[in-house]
Amino acid sequence: MPVSATDTRRGAGEPRRRADAERNIAAIIDAATTCFIERPQVSMADVAKAAGVGRVTLYAHFSSREALLEAVLEHVIVHSAGIIEAEAPDQGAADEALRRLVKSSWRELDRHRRLFELAQRELGPQRLRAYHDKALAHVERLIGRGRKEGAFRTDLPLHWLVTTFYSLLHSAGEEVNARRLRKSDVAEVLTATLLPALSPP
Amino acid sequence: MPVSATDTRRGAGEPRRRADAERNIAAIIDAATTCFIERPQVSMADVAKAAGVGRVTLYAHFSSREALLEAVLEHVIVHSAGIIEAEAPDQGAADEALRRLVKSSWRELDRHRRLFELAQRELGPQRLRAYHDKALAHVERLIGRGRKEGAFRTDLPLHWLVTTFYSLLHSAGEEVNARRLRKSDVAEVLTATLLPALSPP
Numbered sequence: 422m423p424v425s426a427t428d429t430r431r432g433a434g435e436p437r438r439r440a441d442a443e444r445n446i447a448a449i450i451d452a453a454t455t456c457f458i459e460r461p462q463v464s465m466a467d468v469a470k471a472a473g474v475g476r477v478t479l480y481a482h483f484s485s486r487e488a489l490l491e492a493v494l495e496h497v498i499v500h501s502a503g504i505i506e507a508e509a510p511d512q513g514a515a516d517e518a519l520r521r522l523v524k525s526s527w528r529e530l531d532r533h534r535r536l537f538e539l540a541q542r543e544l545g546p547q548r549l550r551a552y553h554d555k556a557l558a559h560v561e562r563l564i565g566r567g568r569k570e571g572a573f574r575t576d577l578p579l580h581w582l583v584t585t586f587y588s589l590l591h592s593a594g595e596e597v598n599a600r601r602l603r604k605s606d607v608a609e610v611l612t613a614t615l616l617p618a619l620s621p622p
Numbered sequence: 623m624p625v626s627a628t629d630t631r632r633g634a635g636e637p638r639r640r641a642d643a644e645r646n647i648a649a650i651i652d653a654a655t656t657c658f659i660e661r662p663q664v665s666m667a668d669v670a671k672a673a674g675v676g677r678v679t680l681y682a683h684f685s686s687r688e689a690l691l692e693a694v695l696e697h698v699i700v701h702s703a704g705i706i707e708a709e710a711p712d713q714g715a716a717d718e719a720l721r722r723l724v725k726s727s728w729r730e731l732d733r734h735r736r737l738f739e740l741a742q743r744e745l746g747p748q749r750l751r752a753y754h755d756k757a758l759a760h761v762e763r764l765i766g767r768g769r770k771e772g773a774f775r776t777d778l779p780l781h782w783l784v785t786t787f788y789s790l791l792h793s794a795g796e797e798v799n800a801r802r803l804r805k806s807d808v809a810e811v812l813t814a815t816l817l818p819a820l821s822p823p
Contacts, residue, residue, distance in 0.1 A: 577814055
């Protein structure tokens, strides 16, 4: 999380300035999330206006549109990872846990599809994938557990199986964007594709 | 394929001018393919130099870097589709034909990985995918045939199965770029993932 230059100064006003900075950062990220989803080409000036801060304050925290987009992405993914975690992917039979994980992951991705489309274009697939590592920790842990329990295959690298999950999930999002797949069908189509791909041969 | 303004004029010199234009376009696309793969950030001026044409000629045929990148992409994919076609995906048992198709598709993708990475970033995943439709016609035909023969599943939309092939193939390319997968393992890993995902449940 970027830190305002004022926060590094020592003095009596420091905690107050830090609280202001934190409030500003939160307001900027909230406003920017909505802006990027609704109008991908939104300008920094419009984000500042939507957040109710001046442009100087915006640039003090985020030196560029790219830095802001990265902060929004990180915020959204950490938040989604928390929601996915709450659906207990660590409990129950691995295949049932995978069904739940597909559903919750798709629900979270669907909320932010337009944002990921933008990030894919502006940051590239590798950086977008790197930001997802926090959310993919659940997938990796579940597939790893399923391998130990004999529910999932061990003849392919764990990392590749996680990539298969990530790749098909995001492809489903692109298919929905392109109106080739109905949103209501995604969870079922994904589960029906992933389970046999992950099962022992 | 863009056409030079001079080609639309009528007159005795027309066939000669058209031949010159065609030669220039071919030289530009050849040079640009190498340039984009070796130096993704290459400038239009450098492409003109590598192709042995002036900047005015380059811009007469390709109005922007983006237009040039699209022409290179189309050229490369049509060429690759021809090579894939030569390996007879329409013959033999569907699962064996799929193995051959995975191998030839990966070989072609691997040759142009850097170009696709660039196109993904500069044109976005949806346009990159649209350019692949010519090459994916083989995949669609093979999976369609396998469905009729009972080798592949019919409970999921044909288009989704083609997307699964495309998506995992390109993910494998990104895994190789990120050094998380060895080039020599890709064809086997892909086949081992795709066959169960395509088979009837």
